[in-house]
Amino acid sequence: MGKKFFVILLCAFNSLFVFADSWLEKPDYDFYSHPLLEVSKAGDNFAVGKILKIVKTEEQKEKLSVKIVYGAARKQIVEATNYREGSFINPRPGQWILVSYTDNMNEAVVVDYDRSLPLVVLLFLFSLLVLLVGGLKKLGGLFTLFLGMMLMIFVYGSLIIYGYSPVIVSLFVIFFTTLLTNFFIGQFSKKSIAATVGTLLSIVVVLGLGVIFYSLANINGFSLEPVQMLNYFSKNYSSQPFNNFRQLLLSILILGASGVIIDVAVCIASSMEEIVSKRIDISRKELVRYGMNTGRNIVAIASNTLVLAYFGASLILILATTISIHSLTYLFNSEWFFLVVFQAFAGSIGFLLAVPFTAIAAGYLMVNSRNTSSL
DSSP, X not given: OHHHHHHHHHHHHHHGGGGOOOOOSOOOGGGOOOHHHHHHHHOOEEEEEEEEEEEEEOSSEEEEEEEEEEXXXXXXXXXXXXXXXXXXXXOOTTOEEEEEEOTTSSOEEXXXXXXXXXXXXXXXXXXXXXXXXXXXXXXXXXXXXXXXXXXXXXXXXXHHHTTOOHHHHHHHHHHHHHHHHHHHHHTTOHXXXXXXXXXXXXXXXXXXXXXXXXXXXXXXXXXXXXXXXXHHHHHHHOSXXXXXXXXXXXXXXXXXXXXXXXXHHHHHHHHHHHHHHHOTTOOHHHHHHHHHHHHHHHHHHHHHXXXXXXXXXXXXXXXXXXXXXXXXXXXXXXXXXXXXXXHHHXXXXXXHHHHHHHHHHHHHHHSOGGGOOOO
16 A cells, blocks of 8 residues: 555656746846846956955955966956955955956956865866776776866857757767767777667667657746856857757756766676676677676666765755745746756666666677577
8 A cells, every 4th residue: 555655646746747837938138137247247357366465444345455376467466346245255365366357457356266276176186086096097087077078168068159059069079978988998899889879879868858858848947047147148248149948958968967877888888898708608698688787786876876966966956945935836846846856867767778778789799699599
């Protein structure tokens, strides 16, 4: 009785998403207001500086003597204003900050803390641990990781802003990073080809789920603040306003799922290659079974972690909404909540499907036809 009740409750919970509400009209970009707008409208230069001293303290602002540490105006000393209302920092001498300044250096404003050093230290520690644990062979993986990040920031973002389809661009990024990852792992061996096939087939399924369910749930993204920001900025600061918001959400869906799908596909293909190297006479059916068993072990460990990772990324929004909204009906029909849940479970479906896709592909590629038995 308990299991039946749980299944009925789960089905009722999922059915609510079919009626998910969303903003049917595109927001008027003229009404939108955000702190980033002040920085964007300034059109000034940006540099990192070090606070030498607090020159003057007033009721609404402070005047700071700042030495530019690096940037176009390096070693120059400017007087920067820190506005207390909406200020991001609590200034003190010796502190490194981000400032904006005019071309003639007549006016400078404190923008935020300088966070470049902690990022560099974190990246160094990450790279060091990867090399210590994985050895020099992981250098290729690190290169692929950072290249993928650069593709996301400079290629993906630039192309979609200039009017290219977000889905097509994201598929290109996934295809390129998958090939590059598998090249460093297996130099286009049968293992790497099988992992690539398993990854791409799983991504296609996730994309298909997104197309179907986003249409059923009337998802267009206009209720999300980042989408409103993108809508505003593209129409006010770009010659080509961005309009493909549903495609953007689909591209985010498959990009987010691609990382873990690549991982499981490579793990399964690598384990199957190891088995073939030890048992040359193994049949295709038996090899596929070994691959499926390996995949089941990986899924048992990582599936819960994957769902929690998606929810963890939106935990602040979930907590804020839980405090301000007391209606489960409203929550379950909110567009952002649908997207959080759907991305978690659609990504998990792609993760699960990568197991049979990769195992079957590796079975056909790694075992000679004379050693096969029917699948």
